[in-house]
Amino acid sequence: MRCAVVDDDRAQAELVRSLLERAGHHCDMMASGRALVSRLRHETYDLVVLDWCMPGLDGVEVLRMLRQGPYAATPVLMLTSRADHDDVVAGLEAGADDYIVKPLVPEVFLARVEAILRRAGMQRPTAPLVRFGPYSFDRASETVSFNGQQVKLTAKEFALALTFFENLARPLARSWLLETVWGTAADLESRTLDAHVSKVRAKLNLRAETGYRLLPVYSYGYRLERAVTDDDMPAEFPRPTGEPQPVRQ
Numbered sequence: 001m002r003c004a005v006v007d008d009d010r011a012q013a014e015l016v017r018s019l020l021e022r023a024g025h026h027c028d029m030m031a032s033g034r035a036l037v038s039r040l041r042h043e044t045y046d047l048v049v050l051d052w053c054m055p056g057l058d059g060v061e062v063l064r065m066l067r068q069g070p071y072a073a074t075p076v077l078m079l080t081s082r083a084d085h086d087d088v089v090a091g092l093e094a095g096a097d098d099y100i101v102k103p104l105v106p107e108v109f110l111a112r113v114e115a116i117l118r119r120a121g122m123q124r125p126t127a128p129l130v131r132f133g134p135y136s137f138d139r140a141s142e143t144v145s146f147n148g149q150q151v152k153l154t155a156k157e158f159a160l161a162l163t164f165f166e167n168l169a170r171p172l173a174r175s176w177l178l179e180t181v182w183g184t185a186a187d188l189e190s191r192t193l194d195a196h197v198s199k200v201r202a203k204l205n206l207r208a209e210t211g212y213r214l215l216p217v218y219s220y221g222y223r224l225e226r227a228v229t230d231d232d233m234p235a236e237f238p239r240p241t242g243e244p245q246p247v248r249q
Helices: 010-022 033-039 059-068 085-093 106-119 155-166 174-185 190-203
Strands: 002-006 026-030 047-050 076-080 098-101 129-132 135-138 143-146 149-151 212-217 221-226
Touching: 002 010, 002 033, 002 174, 010 026, 010 106, 026 033, 033 047, 033 059, 047 059, 047 106, 059 076, 059 085, 076 085, 076 106, 085 098, 098 106, 129 155, 135 155, 143 155, 155 174, 155 190, 155 221, 174 190, 174 221, 190 212
Parallel strands: 002 026, 002 047, 047 076, 076 098
Antiparallel strands: 129 135, 135 143, 143 149, 212 221
Protein backbone atom coordinates (compact mmCIF):
# COMPACT_ATOMS: atom_id res chain seq x y z
CA MET A 1 0.00 0.00 0.00
CA ARG A 2 1.01 3.62 -0.48
CA CYS A 3 1.15 5.44 2.86
CA ALA A 4 1.65 9.05 3.97
CA VAL A 5 3.43 9.63 7.30
CA VAL A 6 2.71 13.16 8.56
CA ASP A 7 4.72 14.20 11.62
CA ASP A 8 7.03 17.17 12.31
CA ASP A 9 9.17 14.92 14.57
CA ARG A 10 11.56 13.51 11.98
CA ALA A 11 12.87 10.70 14.18
CA GLN A 12 9.32 9.52 14.86
CA ALA A 13 8.40 9.76 11.17
CA GLU A 14 11.50 7.77 10.20
CA LEU A 15 10.58 5.04 12.68
CA VAL A 16 7.04 4.79 11.32
CA ARG A 17 8.31 4.75 7.76
CA SER A 18 10.82 1.98 8.47
CA LEU A 19 8.13 -0.16 10.13
CA LEU A 20 5.72 0.29 7.24
CA GLU A 21 8.35 -0.31 4.57
CA ARG A 22 9.52 -3.50 6.32
CA ALA A 23 5.87 -4.61 6.18
CA GLY A 24 5.97 -4.10 2.40
CA HIS A 25 4.34 -0.68 2.10
CA HIS A 26 5.65 2.40 0.27
CA CYS A 27 5.84 5.61 2.34
CA ASP A 28 6.06 9.34 1.75
CA MET A 29 7.04 11.52 4.73
CA MET A 30 5.68 15.02 5.33
CA ALA A 31 6.38 17.42 8.18
CA SER A 32 3.11 19.36 8.18
CA GLY A 33 -0.59 19.06 7.53
CA ARG A 34 -0.36 21.64 4.76
CA ALA A 35 2.22 19.49 2.98
CA LEU A 36 -0.22 16.56 3.03
CA VAL A 37 -3.10 18.67 1.74
CA SER A 38 -0.88 19.93 -1.08
CA ARG A 39 0.35 16.42 -1.95
CA LEU A 40 -3.19 15.03 -2.07
CA ARG A 41 -3.91 17.22 -5.07
CA HIS A 42 -1.65 14.93 -7.08
CA GLU A 43 -1.30 11.69 -5.07
CA THR A 44 -3.49 8.84 -3.84
CA TYR A 45 -2.77 7.24 -0.47
CA ASP A 46 -4.14 4.00 0.95
CA LEU A 47 -3.34 5.08 4.53
CA VAL A 48 -2.41 8.31 6.32
CA VAL A 49 -0.54 8.12 9.65
CA LEU A 50 -1.18 11.53 11.17
CA ASP A 51 0.28 13.36 14.16
CA TRP A 52 -1.93 15.82 16.04
CA CYS A 53 0.49 18.52 17.25
CA MET A 54 2.06 20.12 14.19
CA PRO A 55 2.73 23.73 13.14
CA GLY A 56 0.07 25.40 11.02
CA LEU A 57 -2.80 22.99 10.53
CA ASP A 58 -2.97 20.49 13.37
CA GLY A 59 -3.89 16.86 12.84
CA VAL A 60 -7.55 17.18 13.74
CA GLU A 61 -7.99 20.15 11.38
CA VAL A 62 -6.36 18.15 8.58
CA LEU A 63 -8.57 15.16 9.38
CA ARG A 64 -11.74 17.24 9.19
CA MET A 65 -10.63 18.61 5.82
CA LEU A 66 -9.99 15.10 4.51
CA ARG A 67 -13.39 13.87 5.58
CA GLN A 68 -15.14 16.66 3.66
CA GLY A 69 -13.32 16.22 0.34
CA PRO A 70 -12.82 13.56 -2.35
CA TYR A 71 -10.44 11.70 0.00
CA ALA A 72 -13.15 11.06 2.60
CA ALA A 73 -12.72 7.29 2.41
CA THR A 74 -8.93 7.36 2.96
CA PRO A 75 -8.08 5.46 6.17
CA VAL A 76 -6.39 7.64 8.80
CA LEU A 77 -4.52 6.45 11.88
CA MET A 78 -3.75 9.18 14.41
CA LEU A 79 -0.41 8.69 16.16
CA THR A 80 0.05 11.33 18.85
CA SER A 81 1.35 12.07 22.34
CA ARG A 82 -2.08 13.41 23.38
CA ALA A 83 -3.33 10.70 25.73
CA ASP A 84 -6.26 12.37 27.49
CA HIS A 85 -9.57 10.51 27.03
CA ASP A 86 -11.21 13.67 25.68
CA ASP A 87 -8.46 13.91 23.03
CA VAL A 88 -8.99 10.30 21.98
CA VAL A 89 -12.72 10.93 21.64
CA ALA A 90 -12.11 14.17 19.69
CA GLY A 91 -9.75 12.41 17.27
CA LEU A 92 -12.14 9.55 16.62
CA GLU A 93 -15.13 11.87 16.29
CA ALA A 94 -13.18 13.96 13.75
CA GLY A 95 -12.95 10.84 11.60
CA ALA A 96 -9.83 8.89 12.61
CA ASP A 97 -10.10 5.15 11.93
CA ASP A 98 -7.86 4.43 14.91
CA TYR A 99 -5.92 6.35 17.57
CA ILE A 100 -2.55 5.34 19.03
CA VAL A 101 -0.74 7.17 21.82
CA LYS A 102 3.04 7.58 21.60
CA PRO A 103 5.42 5.99 22.24
CA LEU A 104 4.32 3.35 19.77
CA VAL A 105 4.85 -0.37 20.22
CA PRO A 106 5.94 -1.66 16.77
CA GLU A 107 3.96 -4.91 16.89
CA VAL A 108 0.79 -3.17 18.08
CA PHE A 109 1.18 -0.39 15.52
CA LEU A 110 1.53 -2.83 12.61
CA ALA A 111 -1.40 -4.91 13.85
CA ARG A 112 -3.58 -1.78 13.99
CA VAL A 113 -2.46 -0.81 10.47
CA GLU A 114 -3.39 -4.22 9.10
CA ALA A 115 -6.76 -4.08 10.88
CA ILE A 116 -7.52 -0.65 9.39
CA LEU A 117 -6.61 -1.82 5.89
CA ARG A 118 -8.79 -4.92 6.27
CA ARG A 119 -11.76 -2.85 7.39
CA ALA A 120 -11.24 -0.41 4.53
CA GLY A 121 -11.12 -3.25 2.00
CA MET A 122 -7.55 -2.37 0.97
CA GLN A 123 -6.38 -5.93 1.54
CA ARG A 124 -8.51 -7.57 -1.10
CA PRO A 125 -9.04 -11.30 -1.46
CA THR A 126 -6.96 -12.88 -4.19
CA ALA A 127 -9.63 -15.29 -5.43
CA PRO A 128 -8.79 -16.37 -8.98
CA LEU A 129 -12.19 -15.29 -10.31
CA VAL A 130 -13.91 -12.02 -9.37
CA ARG A 131 -17.09 -10.50 -10.79
CA PHE A 132 -18.37 -6.96 -11.04
CA GLY A 133 -21.80 -6.86 -12.62
CA PRO A 134 -21.45 -8.18 -16.21
CA TYR A 135 -17.63 -8.19 -15.97
CA SER A 136 -15.72 -11.28 -14.85
CA PHE A 137 -11.96 -11.18 -14.17
CA ASP A 138 -9.83 -14.34 -14.12
CA ARG A 139 -6.52 -13.59 -12.41
CA ALA A 140 -4.96 -16.95 -13.32
CA SER A 141 -5.32 -16.45 -17.07
CA GLU A 142 -5.39 -12.63 -16.95
CA THR A 143 -8.58 -12.58 -19.00
CA VAL A 144 -11.81 -10.64 -18.63
CA SER A 145 -15.28 -11.44 -19.93
CA PHE A 146 -18.25 -9.18 -20.50
CA ASN A 147 -21.64 -10.93 -20.38
CA GLY A 148 -19.83 -14.23 -20.92
CA GLN A 149 -17.88 -13.03 -23.96
CA GLN A 150 -14.11 -12.84 -23.54
CA VAL A 151 -12.48 -9.48 -24.22
CA LYS A 152 -8.87 -9.50 -25.38
CA LEU A 153 -6.65 -7.34 -23.15
CA THR A 154 -2.89 -7.10 -22.78
CA ALA A 155 -1.38 -7.93 -19.38
CA LYS A 156 -1.07 -4.25 -18.46
CA GLU A 157 -4.60 -3.46 -19.67
CA PHE A 158 -5.93 -6.35 -17.56
CA ALA A 159 -4.06 -5.13 -14.46
CA LEU A 160 -5.25 -1.55 -15.02
CA ALA A 161 -8.89 -2.59 -15.54
CA LEU A 162 -8.90 -4.79 -12.43
CA THR A 163 -7.32 -1.97 -10.41
CA PHE A 164 -10.14 0.37 -11.44
CA PHE A 165 -12.86 -2.14 -10.52
CA GLU A 166 -11.24 -2.96 -7.17
CA ASN A 167 -11.18 0.77 -6.37
CA LEU A 168 -14.67 1.58 -7.61
CA ALA A 169 -15.72 5.23 -7.08
CA ARG A 170 -12.29 6.12 -5.70
CA PRO A 171 -10.32 8.91 -7.45
CA LEU A 172 -6.92 7.44 -8.39
CA ALA A 173 -3.92 9.67 -9.05
CA ARG A 174 -1.80 9.13 -12.15
CA SER A 175 1.31 8.49 -10.08
CA TRP A 176 -0.53 5.91 -7.94
CA LEU A 177 -1.82 4.09 -11.02
CA LEU A 178 1.62 4.06 -12.65
CA GLU A 179 3.23 2.73 -9.49
CA THR A 180 0.50 0.16 -8.85
CA VAL A 181 0.27 -1.22 -12.40
CA TRP A 182 3.76 -0.60 -13.76
CA GLY A 183 5.68 -0.98 -10.48
CA THR A 184 9.25 0.30 -10.83
CA ALA A 185 8.29 1.99 -14.10
CA ALA A 186 6.27 4.64 -12.26
CA ASP A 187 8.32 7.35 -14.00
CA LEU A 188 6.73 6.52 -17.37
CA GLU A 189 5.24 9.44 -19.24
CA SER A 190 1.61 10.04 -18.35
CA ARG A 191 0.60 9.61 -21.99
CA THR A 192 1.43 5.90 -21.55
CA LEU A 193 -1.23 5.73 -18.84
CA ASP A 194 -3.68 7.78 -20.91
CA ALA A 195 -3.25 5.45 -23.89
CA HIS A 196 -3.90 2.37 -21.75
CA VAL A 197 -6.93 3.97 -20.08
CA SER A 198 -8.36 4.82 -23.49
CA LYS A 199 -7.93 1.22 -24.67
CA VAL A 200 -9.46 -0.23 -21.50
CA ARG A 201 -12.44 2.12 -21.76
CA ALA A 202 -13.01 1.20 -25.42
CA LYS A 203 -12.45 -2.56 -25.13
CA LEU A 204 -14.65 -2.96 -22.04
CA ASN A 205 -17.13 -0.33 -23.24
CA LEU A 206 -16.99 1.46 -19.88
CA ARG A 207 -19.84 3.84 -20.56
CA ALA A 208 -23.10 4.63 -18.80
CA GLU A 209 -25.16 2.15 -20.84
CA THR A 210 -23.09 -0.82 -19.59
CA GLY A 211 -23.43 0.18 -15.93
CA TYR A 212 -19.89 1.48 -15.36
CA ARG A 213 -18.14 4.56 -16.67
CA LEU A 214 -14.47 5.49 -16.56
CA LEU A 215 -13.99 9.23 -16.09
CA PRO A 216 -11.01 11.58 -15.95
CA VAL A 217 -10.47 13.58 -12.76
CA TYR A 218 -9.09 16.94 -13.84
CA SER A 219 -5.40 17.49 -13.00
CA TYR A 220 -5.41 14.31 -10.90
CA GLY A 221 -6.13 11.00 -12.60
CA TYR A 222 -9.16 8.77 -13.21
CA ARG A 223 -12.19 7.27 -11.44
CA LEU A 224 -14.39 4.30 -12.34
CA GLU A 225 -17.95 4.69 -11.09
CA ARG A 226 -21.26 2.91 -11.26
CA ALA A 227 -23.67 4.55 -13.66
CA VAL A 228 -27.25 5.00 -12.49
CA THR A 229 -29.74 3.28 -14.78
CA ASP A 230 -33.53 3.06 -14.80
CA ASP A 231 -33.28 -0.25 -12.96
CA ASP A 232 -31.43 1.50 -10.12
CA MET A 233 -34.20 4.08 -9.62
CA PRO A 234 -36.55 3.63 -6.66
CA ALA A 235 -40.03 2.38 -7.55
CA GLU A 236 -41.61 5.77 -6.90
CA PHE A 237 -39.11 7.57 -9.14
CA PRO A 238 -40.98 8.62 -12.34
CA ARG A 239 -39.66 6.92 -15.49
CA PRO A 240 -39.18 9.16 -18.53
CA THR A 241 -42.02 8.56 -20.96
CA GLY A 242 -41.70 11.49 -23.33
CA GLU A 243 -44.69 13.13 -21.64
CA PRO A 244 -44.33 15.91 -19.05
CA GLN A 245 -44.54 14.65 -15.47
CA PRO A 246 -47.04 16.34 -13.17
CA VAL A 247 -45.53 18.64 -10.60
CA ARG A 248 -46.20 17.50 -7.04
CA GLN A 249 -47.26 20.23 -4.68
